[in-house]
Amino acid sequence: MDLSIILQQLVNGLTLGSVYGLIAIGYTMVYGIIGMINFAHGDVYMVSAYLTAIIIAILAFFGIESFPIILLATLAFTIVINGVYGWTIERVAYRPLRGSTRLAPLISAIGMSLVLQNYVQISQGARNQGVPVLLEGSIRINMGDGFVQMSYIQMLIVIAALLGMGLLTWLIHRTSLGRKCRATQQDRKMASILGIDTDKVISTVFVIGASMAALAGVLVTMNYGTFDFYVGFITGIKAFTAAVLGGIGSLPGAMLGGIILGLSESLFSGMINTDYKDVFAFSLLVLIMIFKPSGLLGKPEVEKV
Numbered sequence: 001m002d003l004s005i006i007l008q009q010l011v012n013g014l015t016l017g018s019v020y021g022l023i024a025i026g027y028t029m030v031y032g033i034i035g036m037i038n039f040a041h042g043d044v045y046m047v048s049a050y051l052t053a054i055i056i057a058i059l060a061f062f063g064i065e066s067f068p069i070i071l072l073a074t075l076a077f078t079i080v081i082n083g084v085y086g087w088t089i090e091r092v093a094y095r096p097l098r099g100s101t102r103l104a105p106l107i108s109a110i111g112m113s114l115v116l117q118n119y120v121q122i123s124q125g126a127r128n129q130g131v132p133v134l135l136e137g138s139i140r141i142n143m144g145d146g147f148v149q150m151s152y153i154q155m156l157i158v159i160a161a162l163l164g165m166g167l168l169t170w171l172i173h174r175t176s177l178g179r180k181c182r183a184t185q186q187d188r189k190m191a192s193i194l195g196i197d198t199d200k201v202i203s204t205v206f207v208i209g210a211s212m213a214a215l216a217g218v219l220v221t222m223n224y225g226t227f228d229f230y231v232g233f234i235t236g237i238k239a240f241t242a243a244v245l246g247g248i249g250s251l252p253g254a255m256l257g258g259i260i261l262g263l264s265e266s267l268f269s270g271m272i273n274t275d276y277k278d279v280f281a282f283s284l285l286v287l288i289m290i291f292k293p294s295g296l297l298g299k300p301e302v303e304k305v
Contacts, residue, residue, distance in 0.1 A: 013267060015157050019220050019235075020239045020261050022161050022212050023216050024243035026044075028250060031243070040089050042213075042237065043236065045217045051217070056074060067134050082211060130227075133225065183196055184202065245257035247296055250295070260296075
């Protein structure tokens, strides 16, 4: 196979993996704090795609065409609204069930996922939606008979993913909020006794995770252009897989798992068959779980006595 094709698939896989990593961060942060999976997280990402289209349409109505202004305004709008969604999910689907069995919040989160899907389907319609291309151009490298290119929006996605992971890593390890998060993760009751408002910390983590989903939703929507009310379920499952692959609870692991998953899907699609790329990706997950159940960067859980 031509080298240019392989390199192009690597570029595409890096972009796709960065998206998975951004969304996986939300899964891994929530799991790290309360030990549960927020299965409505993928649909929060889906909502951000619709919010992106709405704000772009509003800015176009007022004649604003500058891409930096559109990008910043769209990010600010979607991050704020998605943060409200994340806060609401925690208050409605998780906090009332915090003292119940572990299965109850899981079922509640799945129910919230279905509510968001149907809410968007009814309010926005079931047909595919789309946004126009806002940032054109790419960097192209000629290689013999072929070439490798990376669009500016793809570069923006990769840079945003790395910056997002770096910012959250700094937040968790270097700030007062991060110390509260780590204390809540280790022992919620003791953290509460020491004066930490654990409910507020958990809500904040849900808001941060939803903000990362908003960042991914804006950039992916601007890159691919089309979406529907069901896109959150498919992408959410892939991002959850990435979080498990990298080690659920580890921020660098979430990004690493996303990139590995994106690269494996892209390479398999380009070199073998697109129809079975999901089979290959999940087979890779199974193999890694067999030999390293905690994930690539995850730490084995020690049962508390």
